[in-house]
Amino acid sequence: MWISEFEIPWNKMPASLLKATLTGQRARPEDRRSWKRIVVSAMQEVCQNPNKAACDEIAKIIVSRYPSTFADMNEEDEQLGIGYYSLAKQLKTRVEHVNRNNVSEKIRKPRIMSQTSDDGSTKTVRSKVDSYGCINWQPKCVPEGETAESLEDRRKDIAAIFQSAGPRAVDRPDVDESMRLTYIYQRHMLNSCPPPSIGEIEEHWPFLLTKRGLCDHFKTLTGIDICDRVGEALQSKGTRIINFFQRQTQNRDIQRLLAEPDRHSCSASSDEALPGARGLHLSFGRCNCNKEIH
DNA sequence: TGTCATCGGCAGGAGGAACG
DNA sequence: CGTTCCTCCTGCCGATGACA
Structure with missing residues (x-):
């Protein structure tokens, strides 16, 4: 050696x-x-x-x-x-x-999963894998009474509803029901390799890209209600975030935001929500000082 | 002096290889 | 065959330097 x-x-x-x-x-x-x-x-x-x-x-x-x-x-x-x-x-x-x-010197050769890109060249990609916190990453059983064909029918139905009624139809009971039943179908598409583009997801599952669609999907995937979780986090951490920014006495933008009356809270009727909402606004406001959020 | 881009160190997860 | 070890990979973030 x-x-x-x-x-x-x-x-x-x-x-x-x-x-x-x-x-x-x-x-x-x-x-x-x-x-x-x-x-x-x-x-x-x-x-x-x-x-x-x-x-x-x-x-x-x-x-x-x-x-x-x-x-x-x-x-x-x-x-x-x-x-x-x-x-x-x-x-x-x-x-x-x-x-x-440095591909040439790898001790272990990566698993080859070639993907042809737009310019005709091929590149290797890694498939997405189960990640921390997921409890329903790749379901195996279709819902009782459903088949692959019936799920595809449901997908087409709700895609057509989106075309005619728009994103607000996400609250309709029949759409909600079909989105819930086709969860396995959505997961198999999202987990496929190479992964689908956002455009393809939007085309196949337009309601998935609505706020409710994303939140419901996330809850089934992780067991976590993201809206509740964010609210709780803002309640518990908002004051700390504000304290942090209050110590940033050199940054005039932050001090100006702190001095402003809170007009940004989306739930302004609730005084309890203020620390969290103000903290969140400051966090994002600070980001926006330097760069766009994409 | 502040901003921005880049570099480099580190943490940690995924998964293949080695081991018992 | 299950467990442990090791490699690969990615994201985060502080340090650094270029530039206005």
């Missing part, structure tokens, strides 16, 4: 870090970062994509030579664990970062 021949470039160690090793001081964060870059760069001269074992070995050597400067320590200067875990992890992270988008 190349690691047995590898020579750590001690001569390239930053002067201030060298001084720290001589005096037994901890490495300054910037020196530590700089040193990691130097070491990884040297490793990559012999191996473009060093694996974890290689990073472990190098970190072990560095820590064994200068333990008081590099080893994992607690506040009482006692070594934590193997002592070189953090440095090894950071070296590996640096390797991964440098190798971002």
